Amino acid sequence: MTTDTRDLVIPAGHARMWRMRAGQRVSIAQTEGHQVGDFIAFNAADLTEFLSPSHTRRCIHRYLVGKGHTLYTNHREPIVEIVEDTIGVHDILAAACDPYRYRRDFGVENHRSCRMNFVEALAEHGVPDWRVPDPVNLFQNSPVLPDGTYASAASLAKAGDYVTLLARMDLIAACSACPQDLAPTNGGRLSDLVVRLDAPAAAR
Ligand SMILES: [Zn+2]
Numbered sequence: 001m002t003t004d005t006r007d008l009v010i011p012a013g014h015a016r017m018w019r020m021r022a023g024q025r026v027s028i029a030q031t032e033g034h035q036v037g038d039f040i041a042f043n044a045a046d047l048t049e050f051l052s053p054s055h056t057r058r059c060i061h062r063y064l065v066g067k068g069h070t071l072y073t074n075h076r077e078p079i080v081e082i083v084e085d086t087i088g089v090h091d092i093l094a095a096a097c098d099p100y101r102y103r104r105d106f107g108v109e110n111h112r113s114c115r116m117n118f119v120e121a122l123a124e125h126g127v128p129d130w131r132v133p134d135p136v137n138l139f140q141n142s143p144v145l146p147d148g149t150y151a152s153a154a155s156l157a158k159a160g161d162y163v164t165l166l167a168r169m170d171l172i173a174a175c176s177a178c179p180q181d182l183a184p185t186n187g188g189r190l191s192d193l194v195v196r197l198d199a200p201a202a203a204r
């Protein structure tokens with residue numbers, strides 16, 4: 001099959017949106033490393049159906065995900081499948097960072113956040129901040145420890161690490177290169193992510 005590809009750069013601290021057809025694959029890759037990418041997705045035909053970490057946890061009986069795992073919507077339908085994963089450490093427990101996080105925990109006003117990044121990136125769909133679904137935090141290293149606590153550590157991802165997702169329905173996706181620079185999450189330095197969407201010629 002003839003395919004072409006196109007790259008979309010997500011600037012450090014910002015988010016971008018794209019569309020996918022069922023059967024398309026997208027790779028989200030590190031540039032410099034240690035950069036978390038919060039990922040959300042909606043059913044393109046019905047934005048009230050979206051990728052849901054809580055439903056995914058129940059559907060696959062896991063709170064850690066990696067290659068081979070399917071992620072589910074709030075209607076308990078498969079929406080994406082992780083088909084390649086060079087890092088294997090992601091998070092499906094944490095909320096997106098938001099203005100409350102920076103204000104409450106760091107005393108900082110007007111810091112960029114993944115939640116507001118998604119509002120910006122999804123502006124054409126008019127998604128208000130309270131409707132942004134909880135994300136799948138690609139490359140995020142937040143291990144659950146044996147005593148039941150939940151750590152916040154630097155991403156283990158190195159330059160060139162990537163995750164490839166297969167769309168299981170027509171969807172609208174967005175990814176935020178997390179702007180968290182006040183906690184270890186992104187290794188102390190924000191960097192760009194690169195989105196490579198494989199587009200079957202028949203789908204164009
Ligand atoms: Zn964030």
